[in-house]
Amino acid sequence: MLETRTAAxxxxxxxxxRAAPMSEAQLLLYRSNLLGSDKRITNYGGxxxxxxxxxxxxLxxxxxxxxxxxxxxxxxxxxxxxGFSTLYMDKLEALKGLYRGVEFEDEMVGYLPHCTFNLNPRAASIDTPLHAYVPKKHVDHMHPDAVIAIAASKNSKELTQKIFGGEIGWLPWKRPGFELGLWLEKFCHxxxxxxxxxxxxHGLxxxxDTARECYETTIRIINRAIDWFEEESRGKAAFGGEVRPTLPTAERRTIASKLxxxxxxxxxxAERKAGHFDDSEAVLGFVASRDLASLAALGTSCPDxxxxxxxxxxxxDFDPANPEIEKTLAGLPAAVEEYRRDYAAYYERCKHPDTPAMRDPNAVVYLVPGVGMITFAKDKATARISGEFYVNAINVMRGASSVSTYMGLPEQEAFDIEYWALEExxxxxxxxxxxxxxKVALVTGGAGGIGKATAERLLRDGACVVLADIDDSALASAHKDLAGRHSEDVVRSLRLDVTREQDVIDAFATAAVEFGGIDILVSNAGISSSAPVDETDLAMWNxxxxxxxxxYFLVAREAFRLMKKQKTGGSIVFIASKNGLAASPNASAYCTAKAAEIHLARCLALEGAEFGIRVNTVNPDAVLRGSKIWTGEWREQRAxxxxxxxxxxEEHYRKRSMLKLSVYxxxxxxxxxxxxxxxSAKSTGNIVNVDAGNAQSFTR
Incomplete structure (x- = not known):
């Protein structure tokens, strides 16, 4: 019977x-999804x-x-x-006869495809022998924080016996693989x-004998560990107690946006990286603690x-009691370089003759006292997940250090996993x-026809996108649609009036906190107006x-400021108009403003070149579909x-074009x-007309 005593x-x-009509395979899936729904049981992918x-x-x-x-x-x-591999058990058993010993265990992975049942294309993992050789029908291998805290304690064997008695055994550290599978089989017998x-x-x-029994055993054992740690740590200050203040939320985000x-x-x-910021309670408690430096230096324990x-x-190096951010920024290059040197030395100490070449020597996790945790990776999802894994590690360190001495993986073992041939x-x-x-893009007017289509195109090729628009309803709809198709990880939205200087500054700060910076600005916010010049009032002109x-000046200026801080170049694209090059009747205010856009882009291209910031312009014409400016008065006025x-x-514009095509x-x-x-890496200061052909708007 599953025990349930406290809310924790x-x-x-x-x-x-729900489970009753399911097949055994469906029950496995059901059990797996239940277990994976709670990060206290196991982390993403673990x-x-x-x-x-x-x-x-x-056959x-x-x-x-x-x-x-x-x-x-x-x-x-x-x-x-x-997502499950399927393998013949009799063939997996036969692999034991081919096993040449622990020094050759990696070669056993190459035999797993020969055991495949029913031509299943899903590749089997290195953990397959760990499950195959446990003589039970159903097996769970989880990474619960409460149990890893036991596993990562100096006296983990004694703690396991104390907490679980004989129901749960203990095995010493062994890298996952064929040998560990045999150890588990021996333990079970x-x-x-x-x-x-x-x-x-490592883990649990x-x-x-049944899917339900296995699931409930997993939950019960984890709960027992949670209970024990709650009792043992009651009244104890985590990580030696807090010795640094925690800054207010707004100030934390401001510091993060600069760092x-x-x-x-x-x-x-080597590769552009996306960032993630975490100032959750667990992180803030750790970065405020006395033991931050000593525990962080030990690294993590669980291989995942x-x-x-x-x-x-x-x-x-940041002191929240005396938050001198400029001093911290000035010290960052030396700190990052020192980390790289330390990583290279670690590589040299631990490498083997057949070790792959050294990978990226930069840190993934950056801990900022009083502020939180920053993680960087090749994409936003990986950066977020890396942060989640380090939160798991914080929880493990909290538990282990409250009842024993926390032990990270030995350096050589850690290296051998990081540069494992199978991982390579x-x-x-x-x-x-x-x-x-x-790469990270900010698209103004992002909820309109052109803005949303542009965001979709950038997302499709891997960018993170900040949608900025003044229309709250359209913005919410665009966000829901794009995030639903590309994931919440890569889409952020914010209300932005591009004429309000502080709003623009805040928008770029938000992009910096959410994704780490900006590489692409698509300046697309727009309006339309039509009236003879003698009927154009000053309000319309302004x-x-x-x-x-x-x-366009304000968003470009903030993009320049951020891109120059990053020192990695960037690309700015203005969405102007055919009307910026070709005069149009009854639209003097609109045409003049669009001409100003185009000339501003040329000026910015001159200023940005030395910093690798490219500035180019796209001139659409008559893009009616999905466009907010072509609704209401503008359409009527142009007609x-x-x-x-x-x-x-729309048909008039199609016929007017040289190519007789509509523009979408x-x-x-x-x-x-x-x-x-x-x-277009070698292109700046250029204009591309996307107007189906209009001789008046030829750029030369």
């Missing part, structure tokens, strides 16, 4: 009515689940035992049935009444934590990064100038100027993509 405990989420299922052999028709186990690189919380085992510096294995672009610029030489967070974090092979199999991977000239009905405009938002987005991508 894990809940039993098993629904027998842990494995398995079930040994009787299946009909597709012989005979019933055979098949191991269903989470495939390589999967996540138990989001896995589907096609020697301890037939055990329900699981704690793996030193539990098992059962993140600076760090990002220093570590993005380590692979995501590197050998150790970089603790930023996995990295080599990863798909080539998309053209805009790691409104055009405020949005289409001053607004009146041409003495036609509003619904006749997606066409403008392609031109923007050209200018922000490496395809």
């Amino acid at each position: 405990r894990l809940a039993n989420l098993w629904d027998e009515a 842990g494995n689940t398995s079930a040994k299922v009787t299946e009909k052999d597709p 012989t028709g005979a019933e055979v035992e098949v191991l269903w186990v989470k495939g390589s690189g999967g996540d138990v919380g989001t896995i589907k049935l096609d 020697e301890n037939p009444d055990a329900s699981g085992v704690v793996l030193e510096s 294995f539990t098992w059962g 993140m672009p600076a760090i990002r610029g220093m570590i993005s030489a 934590h380590f692979l995501r967070t590197k050998i150790r974090p970089l603790v930023i 092979a996995k990295l080599q199999r990863m798909p080539k990064p998309r053209p805009l991977a790691g 409104r055009n100038m405020d949005i289409l000239s001053t607004g 009146a100027a041409y003495n036609m009905k509003p619904e006749e405009l 938002p997606e066409d403008i987005a392609e031109a923007v993509f050209f200018f922000v991508s490496d395809m």
Whole structure:
């Protein structure tokens, strides 16, 4: 019977009515998703689940035992049935006869494809033997913070016995692989009444005869560990107590917005990186503590934590009691370089003759006293997940140090996992990064037809996008649509009036906190107006100038400031108009403001060149579909100027063009993509007309 005593405990989420009609494979999936839904049980991508299922052999028709186990690189919380590998158990058993000993265990991974059942294309993970050789139908391997805190304690064996008695055993540290699978099998045969085992510096294995029994055992054992730590740590100050103040929320974000672009610029030489900021309670408690420096230097214990967070974090020299951010920024280059030297020395100390070349020597995790944690990785999701893993590590350190001495992985063991040939092979199999991977774009007018199409195009090729617009309703709708198709990780939205200087400054600070900086600005915010010059009042004239000239100046200025801090260049694209080059009747305010945009872009191209900041212009014409400025009065006014009905405009513009084609938002987005991508790396100060051909707007 599952115990449930306090709110801090894990809940039993098993629904027998839902589970009753499920097959064994479906029950495995159900169990996996339940376990993966709570990060206290296992982190993203961490842990494995398995079930040994009787299946009909597709060749012989005979019933055979098949191991269903989470495939390589999967996540138990989001896995589907096609995420499991399936292997013949009799063939897995036969592998024991081929095993030549621990020094050759990596070669056993190459035999796993020969054990595949039913031509399943899902690659088997290195943890497959750990599940195959446990003589139980259902096996869970989780990374719960409360149990890893036991596993990472100096006296983890004694603590395991004290907390669990004989129900849960203990095995010393051993890198995952074939040998550990044999160790688990031996343990099970020697301890037939055990329900699981704690793996030193690693995690928890539990098992059962049914999917429900296995799930409930996992939850019960974790809850027992949570209870024990709560009791033992009651009244004790975590990490030696707080010795530094925690800054207010707004001040923390301001500090992060200044640090993140600076760090990002220093570590993005080999590949552009996206950032993530975390000032959760767990992080703030750790970075305020007496033991911050000593514990951070030890690194993490669980291999999954380590692979995501590197050998150790970089603790930023910042005093929240005397927050001199300029002093901290001045000291960053030396701190980052020192970390690189230390990492290179670690590599040299630990490498073997066949070790792969040294990888990126920059830190992944940056701890800022009084402020929080910053993480950087090749994309936003990886940066966020790396941060989550380090939060898990903080929880582990809190638990272990409250009852014992926390122990990180020995340096050589950590290195051998980081540069494991099997991990290297996995990295080599990863798909080539998309053209805009790691880059961050801010798109003004992002909820309109051109803005949203541009955001979609940039997202599709790997960029993170900040949508900025003054229309709250349209902005919410665009965010929901784009985030739903590209993930919440890569889309942020904010209300922005480009004519308000402080709003613009705040928008770029938000982009810096959310993603680490800015690489791309697409200045697209716009309005429209139409009236004969003698009927154009000053308010109309000023409104055009405020949005289409001053607004473009303000966002470009902030982009320049941020890009120059990063020192990694950048790309700015103005969405101007055919009307900036070709006069149009009854639109003097609009045409003049658009001409100012174009000339501003030319001036910025001159100023930006020495900093690698490219500035180019796209001139659309008659993009009616999805456009907010072509609704209401503007459409009617332009129709009146041409003495036609509003619904006749689109066909009129198509016929007027040289190519007799309509221009759509997606066409403008392609031109923007050209200018922000490496395809135009040697292009600045240029104009591309996307107007289906209009001789009046030829640039020369």
